[in-house]
Amino acid sequence: MTPRNEPDWLNKKYADEDGKFRRPQSAFRSFVSPDAGAEFPAEAGRYLLYRAIIVRKLKSLEDIVELVEVAGKTDGKGWTFDTPGPEKDPLYGFKYLRELYEKAAPDHEYKYISVPVLWDKNTEREIEDMNDWVYNTINNGVYKSGFAATQQAYEENHLANPAHQPYLFGANITEADIRLFTTMIRFDVAYYSIFKCNLKMIRHDYPRIHTWLRTLYWDESERTHGAFKDTTRFDAYKLGYSFALGAKIVPVGPVPNVVPL
Template identity: 35%
Template sequence: MASNQLEVKPLHSGPEDGWHGIVAPGSRFAPESGRYHLYIGYFCPFAHRANLVRVLKKLDSAIDISVVKAYPKGETGWSFPGANGPDDTYEGSTPDKLFGSKYLNELYFRADKDYKGKYSVPLLWDTKENTAVNNESLELLRLLQTGFNEILPEGSPERNLDLYPEHLRAKIDEVTKWMTRDFNSGVYKAGFARDQETYEKGVIPVFAALNQLELLIHKNGGPYVLGKELTELDILAYVSAIRFDAAYVQHFKCNLGTIRGNYPVIHEWLKNLYWNVKGFRETTKFKHIKENYTKSHHDINPLAITPLGPFPDIESGVNLDFNSIKPGAISYPAVLQHQQTLPSV
């Protein structure tokens, strides 16, 4: 993407399509405090992207959220507490604050009564026009960075926060391509595989991407992926990395290694974001994460038992002297072979 502007797409081209609206001054969806509402699930890495940028940009008071329960997921999609009666509660979830819906799909049908796509989070809703604005997480990642700057205090750190700075865009675009393909989506390709061959084909790129991320952070000296500036890459990597040891290792069989045991550079980068950068810990809910995966994928975990470990969910203590850390790697031959196909760090 050559600029920080989102590619202009039709808002919603039909029942099979999602929503691609853009919030911008002078547009149909103008930036206004209190006008928009974000639907999320704390379990979902894609919703986590949007909510994290919302918090980093200090849009908490301008854009309120409704939070679906972590499980179960039925044909109607994710549910809100109370969907199955007054005892149907879940810590950290909320009612649908706009409409009192029982299920997320009700929102999608409000926007398009003939909708035939997925009922996913995140979903940004416009209360003024009473319709969906955007439900594509990568588009929301960019939209929330810039779309509401006009309502933020002039000269404030949150208004000036740019996660896609001009001088780093080429590198961000390059890394985003393999990170989203091999890491963010790769864990799902491995985890939802229906046979051995597909699983192995899916899991190898995951660890090739982790090997490469380990080298990238180390080369740039931390504390962020590209060095001293927090960028979109930190958001994209964090939402999968924070779920890795807690869920993906055992539930998705991504067990060639763990972040805490095999990737010392990523481990320190991850702990620093969680403990030291406001917004990361506040938007991370391990109970939602672990119980969503283990209690809503019945074909993978039919007894819906949630493992107690790892303990702790994330370790404390941060070493920011990245130059003193020897990078780790998973040296499984097929992993190293795939790593060679990735762009140089």
């Protein structure tokens, strides 16, 4: 593996002057709606999805919403169109996802480029409907503070309530489950070692979260169509985050990546 220069994560490109990482709020907060007269109506073939594939599979939208996968963050410019996805953005020939953001709002200063992105081909705008609770306290937690143990304790207490089982809010999978899963499935295999969030592991220290995580991952029934397992890329997580931090060695463990039920 070729050594890289000092990574962006270490040089204040993403951190504020005090050295803390503060992910900015999204500039795009619209959503697709079936309602008459909606700004972004539900239409087959109109939207292009970058990166987020769990919901697409859960909702059986493979033939409705086109998917474009993006690769790891390189060259200090964020997500790229490269292996395992296309070499260029299929719509505009862009090399970096950043260029799509800049096309949507060229006057906005983008300090941090994130996925997923849902793109409307007709209006050439980005659509994003954030789940603030999970986003601010969970998805962004590993970047802000190495996933504070107090937040983990809160989640464990939440899942102890029978009304919040087997999923976060009861018997049905919600957007909160999907957003939390994408962070939790990365925690033991990437965040624990690469981000040095190594005080505790999900599999050893948080049994309720661990059970919830495995329940989603190993479910291949008609409820999920195997969406959680089939869209998980352990090797890509380890490689991508290692590159982002300039690591010369990619972690092999833990073994197994996910403990069987």
